[in-house]
Amino acid sequence: MTDTAHAGHLETATGLDNRKLAIWTFIGSECLFFATLISNYLVHKETWLTGPGPFPHDAWTSPAGKVFEPIIEIPLVTLGTALLLFSSLFVVLALANAQRGNRKGLLLWLGLTLLCGVFFVGMQVYEFTHFVHKGLTLKTNLFGGSFFVLTGFHGTHVTIGVIWLFTLWIEAFRGKIPPAKSLNLEIAALYWHFVDVVWVVIFPVVYLIK
Amino acid sequence: MDAHATSAEPERSHPSVGVYVRIGLVLFVLTALEVGLYEFTYGGHAGPAGAAIQPFFVPLLLLLSAGKFALVAMFYMHLKQDHRLFTGVFVFPLIIATVLILGLVVLEAYHFAFARAG
Numbered sequence: 001m002t003d004t005a006h007a008g009h010l011e012t013a014t015g016l017d018n019r020k021l022a023i024w025t026f027i028g029s030e031c032l033f034f035a036t037l038i039s040n041y042l043v044h045k046e047t048w049l050t051g052p053g054p055f056p057h058d059a060w061t062s063p064a065g066k067v068f069e070p071i072i073e074i075p076l077v078t079l080g081t082a083l084l085l086f087s088s089l090f091v092v093l094a095l096a097n098a099q100r101g102n103r104k105g106l107l108l109w110l111g112l113t114l115l116c117g118v119f120f121v122g123m124q125v126y127e128f129t130h131f132v133h134k135g136l137t138l139k140t141n142l143f144g145g146s147f148f149v150l151t152g153f154h155g156t157h158v159t160i161g162v163i164w165l166f167t168l169w170i171e172a173f174r175g176k177i178p179p180a181k182s183l184n185l186e187i188a189a190l191y192w193h194f195v196d197v198v199w200v201v202i203f204p205v206v207y208l209i210k
Numbered sequence: 211m212d213a214h215a216t217s218a219e220p221e222r223s224h225p226s227v228g229v230y231v232r233i234g235l236v237l238f239v240l241t242a243l244e245v246g247l248y249e250f251t252y253g254g255h256a257g258p259a260g261a262a263i264q265p266f267f268v269p270l271l272l273l274l275s276a277g278k279f280a281l282v283a284m285f286y287m288h289l290k291q292d293h294r295l296f297t298g299v300f301v302f303p304l305i306i307a308t309v310l311i312l313g314l315v316v317l318e319a320y321h322f323a324f325a326r327a328g
Binding site (some may be wrong): 014016020021024025027028029031032034035036038039042043057074078081082085086088089091092093095096099189190193194196197200201203204205208209210 | 224227230231233234237238241244245247248249252253267268271272274275278279282283286287293295296299300302303304306307308310311314315318
């Protein structure tokens with residue numbers, strides 16, 4: 001952490017900025033929040049009211065004769081995953097530019113981060129709509145419930161991150177994020193990276209492991 | 211104890227842009243490996259070799275995922291350079307979270323293997 005980024009913060013017992021410690025504490029609590037949702041998904045993923053089946057990765061016919069087509073679209077989700085990872089790179093590049101006082105670079109990289117975030121949210125909205133049309137809803141079975149709750153809460157976090165970063169982009173556009181205030185962006189970036197690492201876990205657990 | 215004793219450990223400067231880009235490329239490659247592993251084990255390109263990989267599929271995926279997680283946390287979230295207190299505040303709940311997930315999965319597996327069988 002640069003000295004300029006910490007300039008002006010109140011003196012603390014640890015010598016660290018309270019806001020940064022607060023966001024790390026929040027992120028720590030979020031680990032437990034997502035751990036409960038991931039556990040819930042893992043425990044219920046094969047719990048079907050009509051018995052377990054290979055769906056959603058492969059086609060499956062229920063004992064009642066209802067045919068469930070495979071609904072997981074790996075290529076689309078992989079693209080979303082890659083863009084979310086790239087957005088983490090873009091936001092650290094935005095932070096590096098903010099710390100150097102390069103406003104154009106800050107706006108460019110933060111703008112690209114926002115685009116990736118918006119694409120990811122759009123991908124999830126499309127996926128959810130597609131699943132509902134294929135017959136999988138929050139109420140279909142325990143798999144549906146735990147899947148939508150886990151990925152839905154993650155999508156909500158991404159949406160909050162997009163809104164947060166957009167407000168910072170506006171601030172940067174108005175020239176209100178000088179190097180001395182780059183900690184404002186660093187805190188938002190930490191939240192964004194956390195949302196990214198949660199997806200790093202969700203992607204293989206939900207989409208790749210059958 | 212001196213109130214500022216913990217601040218004696220200085221925070222080092224963040225990595226360079228080159229390091230960020232290299233980490234980004236590694237993350238991209240690891241993601242491609244994950245999807246490739248899936249494709250050759252269960253996906254459209256699955257063959258005899260894929261069947262041989264199946265017992266190692268989940269551990270390999272989790273290993274790749276853990277590698278990506280660690281890279282983002284260490285370099286992009288700056289835990290490698292920042293004060294150790296931040297690492298502690300993050301890692302301690304992360305350990306509890308991991309134990310929670312493993313505990314519930316093992317409990318469920320036990321339930322499937324023994325309890326339901328009577």
